[in-house]
Amino acid sequence: MVSMLDLKNALFEGGVVGAGGAGFPTHAKLSDQADTVILNCAECEPLIKVDRQLMVDYINEILSGMQMMVEAMGAKEGIIAVKKSYTASIEAVKSNIGNYKNLRLHILPDIYPAGDEVVLIYETTGRIVPQGKIPILVGCVVCNVETVLNIYQKVTSDTNVVNKFVTVAGLVKKPVTVKVPVGVTVKELIDMAGGVSTEEYVPLMGGPMTGRICGLNDVVTKTTKALLILPPNCLPIRKRQSSPKMDIRNAMSVCSQCSMCTSLCPRNLLGQSIAPNVFMRAIANGLTYDVEPFLNSFFCCSCGLCEMYSCHQGLSPRRLLDQYKGALRAKGVRVPDKPGKGVADPMRDERRVPEHRLITRLGLAGFDVPAPMTEITSVKEVKLMLRQNIGAPCVPSVKVGDTVSVGQKIAAPPEGALGTCLHASIAGTVTAVTDNFVSIKA
Ligand code: SF4
Ligand code: SF4
Incomplete structure (x- = not known):
């Protein structure tokens, strides 16, 4: 059994960080306060097909990595959380989990954002992370599938993190999931997928909900999970190209205060103080006498559901919240220390957003095709x-x-x-x- 101190040192030296997008250094997450380690195989964003395939190809390495984490931290159990539709991954877990102590399978609903840590912890344990706080406060450490594979490879064969698995999909001739050296360019990734299938496209680094528009010379980092080649007129691209001034003008003229954005907000549904409709009312009417709606922007996880799915007027609460949050941080304002409700909304289960509906709403259903794993060696x-x-x-x-x-x-x-x-x-x-x-x- 590897001790927690040795594991921390190994992960620091090995360059292991959260490979699922956030990129928090993994050694800094390990804690003897954890009683539960959760493996995040939710992939979270539509069209990304990395973790579900790793679970099939590297099942024993991943389960062994989880076992190591549980033992090193002295946790009670490890939960292998896999989305219901990942049937091959679930089969792989079921066939092998019996060989590992203290690990159990939890099947997640196919909702967005199932991979958000706060949502994942609630779905798997029923615990609610206090707003503005981190998972260890409720005894949980969450790790992405690829991160756990990197942990296993560092501990067992002293392999440092030098490669990244990336799904390349959208308007490419051959959608693939490639294992590439960290630092290859977007242009090379497109070539690995057979090239683009159209003249008009916009590359997006990451998923359609939280990714960013990138250039052909941008490079893969340890947190890159996907490269999507999308049509310029699709919703995820149009949203990113609108100007903040226009976003505010639109909010002033057409926000009907229907509050659908708040009703479906995954953080609000877990009792947190973020209420995008209240924020939109405040900015649309210049209501600065009450700072709470602005301060509550710190409790938004930027999942994008409010602007890509919930708002029937095509408004952009997430982008505006991100802007205000950034401006407050720049002025030295910190996350408010105030409790949320501490309980989930009684209607939460009915208000969770099915992923297939989200993909359709984004206009990306045609791109939700297999992206098989391929290893690229010559760079x-x-x-x-x-x-x-x-x-x-x-x-x-x-x-x-x-x-x-x-x-x-x-x-x-x-x-x-x-x-x-x-x-x-x-x-x-x-x-x-x-x-x-x-x-x-x-
Ligand atoms: S869903 Fe759109 S229109 Fe309704 S309150 Fe939210 S921002 Fe306003
Ligand atoms: S982006 Fe919108 S839906 Fe997501 S947490 Fe923030 S306010 Fe809620």
């Missing part, structure tokens, strides 16, 4: 960003002209800062070192 060049995760950016320890091998440490966070180490993802020569990245040519 000529990588650009490794020094900020790949939550915390401080890494400081490089290599210089131009150095020769590096795969997995060699090339950067680390400043002493005492939150972060993890960064490693060469291909063997070759360092061709550039800047404040933001290190480039390596094979």
Whole structure:
């Protein structure tokens, strides 16, 4: 059994961070206060097909990784949480889970956002994370499937994180899920999927709900889960291209205060103070005498459901909430320390949003096709960003002209800062070192 201290050191040195999108350094999550470790196999966003396939291809590595986490933290149990529609993943778990102590399978409903930590913890344990707080306060540590695979590989074979699994889908000739070295470009990912199938497209790094529009020279990081090539006129792209000024003008003119955005808000349904309709009323009418609707923006998880699904007027509560939250943070305002209701809404079960309906509403049903796993080995060049995760950016320890091998440490966070180490993802020569990245040519 690996001790918690050894596990923490290994994960820091190995560069293990949350691979599901948030990118929190995994060693910093481990705690002896945890009684439950939850494996997040919800994939959360539509069209992403990484974790469900990893669960089939690497089932014993993943279950062993979970067992290691449970034992190292002295937790009571590990919950393997898998969406109901991932039938092959569920079969793989059922066939192997008997070999592991203290692990149990929990089948999740096919809802969005099932992978949001607060939602996932409630679905699997019935516990409600207090608003603005972290899962360990209710005794839970949540880890994504790919993260647990990385933990297993670091502990058993001292393999540092140098690769990433990415689904490439949408307007490409051959949708795939590829295992690529961290630092390959968007353009290379598109080539791996057979190229684009149209002249007119917009690349989106991440899922349709929370991803960001990117350029062809942007690169894969340790948190990249998907590259979607989408039509310029689809809802997820149009939403990201509207101007904040226009968003406010629209809110002033057409918000009917129907409150559907609040009724379906997954955080509000778990008793948190975020109420997007109240916020929209405040900004549309300039109601600044009451700051609560603005401060409550800190309790929004930016899932995007209010603007991509709930609002019948096509308004953008999430984008406006993000903007206000960012501005408050920039002014030094911190997350308010106030309790939520502490109980779920009695209508919550009926108000959860089915994922298939969300995909249809986004206009992406035609892109929800298999994206089989493919391994890509020959990459000529990588650009490794020094900020790949939550915390401080890494400081490089290599210089131009150095020769590096795969997995060699090339950067680390400043002493005492939150972060993890960064490693060469291909063997070759360092061709550039800047404040933001290190480039390596094979
Ligand atoms: S759903 Fe749209 S129209 Fe209704 S309250 Fe929310 S923002 Fe306003
Ligand atoms: S993005 Fe909208 S639906 Fe999601 S948590 Fe924030 S307010 Fe609620």
